[in-house]
Amino acid sequence: MDFLPSTAKLIDSIENFDVIPWVNNILHSSRDDPPQPSDLVELEQHITHVLAMLDIAYEDTSSHLERTIDDVTRSVPRLTYDLHSMKDEASSLHASLLGVIEQGRGAVPIVAGAALDHIRLLDVVKGRMESAGVVLREAESWSTLELEVTALLAEKNYEKGAERLSEASRSMVVFQNTPEYEARRMLMVNLQNQLEASLSSALVSAINTQDLLLCRSYFSIFFQIQRELEFRNYYNASRRTSVLAMWSSASLIDCGPAPLITTDSTTFAEFLPKFYASFLALLDIERVSIPAIFPDPVLTLSAFISSTLVSLQPSFSYRLSLLATTHGDTALKELVSVLKATEEFAIHVEKLLRKMGGAVSRSSNNSSLEASPVSNPRGHARRRSTRMSVSLRSGVSSTLGHGPIPTSGDGMGWDQELFQPLLDFQIDYGSLEKRLLEDTLHMIIKSASKEMTQSTDRAWLLKENAVGVFEVAEESLLRCTEFTHGYGTVGLVRALDNFFKVFINLWTTDVHLESSNYTSLEHNTVSNDDLLDMDYTLQDWSHFQATLHLLSSARAVSERIMAFENKLRLYLAQIASRFRLARDKSNNSMIATTKGESYLLEQSPLKSTELHSLLDSIEPQARDSFHSPMLSTGSIRHSQMPTHPGFEPLLVDARQAISAFAHACQVSLQGTILSPLHKHLAMYASLTSWNATGDPNSKHSLNAHDLQIPNFSLSPTNTMQRVAEGLLNLPRLFEVYAEDDALGFSLATLPYLDPQILKGGSETCADTTSQQTHMRRSSLSNVKPLAVDPDAVSSAWLLSLGQALLKYLTVKVLPILYGLST
Incomplete structure (x- = not known):
């Protein structure tokens, strides 16, 4: 088995083995030619x-892999023993x-050991004595400090003088x-003041001539004597002169006492x-100058902007208050x-600040911190002493003294x-918007009154005025966004509600005046053959038609208010969405233009x-408005204007005003319809039948059980x-006009009508609404109102007219009876 490779080589050969080249080599190993x-x-x-x-x-x-696995299996249990042994x-x-x-x-x-401890103690004592010697030598130099600094100032060697004072x-x-x-502190302050006074005129001249190298040198001197803030005051006061002059010399028509009007006079806006624009031109110059002088250019420019705004005379706030006073109701x-100009x-x-910050970060990568004139080579901590600056005593503006220099990394504050x-x-x-809307409404009404004559169709005029009113209302949505970025929506809703209410109430008052002045003086009957006997x-008939058209216009205005309220609801939903996104810190979104403005509004x-x-x-209402059908505008279920199910109305006062207007039109219409009956009842209380005496002979002929009937009740009077x-003729009238949408509008406001009677009609309307669910769902503003059953309209009006006539009889006619016979 000596020819077998080791385990490690075998594993390595298996991992790196490629079958295809190996097969090709075997195929070509026997022959060189293909x-x-x-x-x-x-x-x-x-x-x-x-x-x-x-x-x-x-x-x-x-087989070799199996042997390797066996070896590993036998070796692993020994690892625990080996680790324990190593421990x-x-x-x-x-x-x-x-x-x-x-x-x-x-x-x-x-x-x-004692010798080593003694040596260590001697080393500590030596170090402390050397430090004390340095401090004592510096303290000893105080005896010649004043002479040395005075001599350096006389020689105009300000750098050396600043180093000596430091x-x-x-x-x-x-x-x-x-x-x-205390004595030495006062001496230090006096010498610093002398150095500042010696440099002040030269510093101002260098700032005005934009000698950046010289200004940077002076900044280093002021920094060494702990007068950095005073240097910034000198610089800011000199550089903002042109801007302040432009502001103070402006000839404004609408700010303050009337100036001498010239060709250059203009409005504040x-x-x-x-x-x-002039201020930005100056800042664009400072974007180049400030980094060459100050070590913190972004914060310095931010402080320069703030100090300039604070130094405006008259102040920005004062001119704004005069502007609001001059323009009055239209100040918004x-x-x-x-x-918008400010944003x-x-x-x-x-x-500009972002550009400056990017340029500073790039330049800081190419230069070390030790090159800065404000660096402290000795590592001593900066310390501000309590002293009186020459710049404060000489009348130079020190607006930055009102607060600390901004230290936030993003330069906020300006x-x-x-x-x-x-x-x-x-x-x-909210108050400004309300005043503006009321003033605009006054202008609309004033313009309409000039066009109105006796022959003017008042219903048409109402619709025309409503067009202008709703255009003005839509403009207020844009104003709310531009002026408050959505924070003023509560005031906007209130102002719009009051705006519509005042507009509708003006017409309601007009209807009341028209009704009170209306008297039927003509005796020529109508020429309609179908209604000849209705007197x-x-x-x-002219008044009837005019009032009916006015009620129809009220219906149109009601529908437009509903559509506008839906638009207002969607507008508020957009504002809510923006607020929700702004609360999410991950997207860095702001509601207003800048962080400072957003913070102030917040x-x-x-x-x-x-x-x-x-x-x-x-x-949630805005989301649901696209998934639920709208109730009928003519629904008699609601006493005022219809609304989406589950939605809280936004324009509550406007709804109540339109209901009051509809009621006034209905009362006027009923007065016209019942006017012939009122004429008949005018002399009813003075009839002779009330005082007629019975037949005296018939009194004795009656038995005790006979019913005594007055002559008055034997038959109806003429x-x-x-x-x-x-x-009985009234149903004929409603057969002609019952299908008119005007009569079906706001039935619940009909006078003397029991709401319980309308339940049947409301159920009919609900059934009609359920039958329309197959229609395409759309927003509230695009849904057309469903028609109310003409029979229900006729019934409601006839019931109301009957109750009105009964009340007229019992309240106006019968109480004036002079007396009754026995």
């Missing part, structure tokens, strides 16, 4: 030989090492908690984009323009300063529990005959 087609017998014999060799190789490989030997080695260490300690003499500042700790500390339109400016600034003045108006969005005048009162409740209730005939 076989010819004629040698088939020889080829077959050769293949048989190869197959035999393959069988032999297979048997050999299998015991390691423990024994550890114990041996510990013994050697103990023996080594005992081998060292006690005297030598060294002295680090030695201040020596005098901590000593009587000399028109001026602001120009101001932002101007504020939206201002916010565009913020977007450009963010792009956008909060930018959007903060607008936040108060965003919080008050209606031409004016009655922390404002606009983010209320009411907002969350509204949006949380809207999303008045009651006419009234009864009029009531």
Whole structure:
């Protein structure tokens, strides 16, 4: 068995073995030339030989593999024993090492150990004495500090002077908690002020001429004397001069007391984009200048923007308040323009900061931190001393002193300063939107009143006004998104609800006035042959038709309100979806334009529990609105406007207003229908029958058991005959008009009608609705209302008219009877 390979070689040969080349080699091993087609017998014999060799190789490989598996099976159980043995030997080695260490300690003499400890103590004392010597030498230099610094300043060697002050500042700790500390601190502050005063004019000149190398050198000097903040104040105050001048010198028509109107006068909304463009041009220059001077260019530019915005005179907030006062109810339109311009400016600034951040990161890879002028070669911690800066005492603006320099990595802070003045108006969005809608409605009504004449079709005018009203309402959805990014949806819903309510109430009041002023003065009867005996005048029929058309218009407005409410619901669902995505931190989505604006809105009162409740209730409704059929608009099941099953109405006051308007039209219509009967009953209380006396002779002829019947009740009066005939003619009237959609609208608001009577009609409508389930499902705004049964409409109106006439008789007519006979 010596010819067999080892186990490892066998395994390696099996893993790397390729059958196809091996077979080809065997086939070609006997002959160098390729076989010819004629040698088939020889080829077959050769293949048989190869197959035999393959069988032999297979048997050999299998037997060797079995032996290998047996060897591995026998070897594996010994591994546990070997590992246990290695562990015991390691423990024994550890114990041996510990013994050697103990023996080594005992081998060292006690005297030598004491000497080594003494040497170690001397080394510590030497190091501490050297440190104390350094500090004492620095403290000793204080006696000549003032002379040295004064001389360096006189020679204009500001770098050396700054280094000398920096060294002295680090030695201040020596005098901590000593009587000399305060005096030396004041000396340090005075010398720093002298150095700052000596550099101030040259610094301002270098900043104005954009001498970047000189500015960077001065920044290093200010940093060494712990006046970095003052340098930034000098720089910002000098660089923002042009922008502040443009802001303060602007001639604005709608901000503040009326200035002298010139050709350059403009509105604030028109001026602001120009101001932002000028500001961006300055920032584009600073994007190149600031990295050459400051070690933190992104934060420096952010602080520069913030300080410029704070320094505006008059302030941004003040001009916005004047703008709102000047424009009054229409101020929201101007504020939206201002916010859009501000957001565009913020977007450009963010792009500029990202470019600057990318450029700084690339340049930082090519330069070391030691090259920075603000690096501290000695490793001492920076410390700010309490002192009075010259820049503060000399009148130079120090807006950054109002708060710390931004230290966040993303340079945030400037956008909060930018959007903060607008936040108060965003919080008050609901009131602003309400005032704007009411003002727009006033203009619509005013324009309509100019067009209206006595011959104007009031129903047509209502529809025309409604078109403008709904166009205005749809514009408010866009304003809410542009001005509050969806946070003002609660105020939007309230403003729209009030807007529709006021609009409809104006027409309701008009219907009441028209009804009170209406009197039937004409006596020419209608020319319709079918209704000749109904005693209606031409004016009655004209008023009847006008009111019926007005009720039809009310139905059309109701349907449009339903469609708009569905659109509003879908709009709110989109807002809710955006809010949900913004809460997911993984997608880094923002609701507003910048992080600062988003943060301000997030922390404002606009983010209320009411907002969350509204949006949380809207999303499932929006999903279900595409999977459920709409109830009929003419359904008599609902006392007001129909709604989707399970949906909470959004425009509650508008629904109530349209119901009140429908009721007013129905009352006016009933008054017209019953006007001939009212004429007949006008003199009913003054009939002579009420005071007629009976036959005195018949009184004695009656037996005790005979029924005494008054003469008044023996037969109906002419008045009651006419009234009864009029009531019998009413069904004929509804045979003509019952199929009109106007009469079937809002039946539940019919006066004097018991809601229980309408249950049968509601069940009929429900059955009709169930029969329409085969129709294609669509959104609420696309579903046409189902028609109400004309018989149900006629019945409801006849019942209501009967109750109305009965109440008129019992309340208006009978109480004025002067007296009755016995």
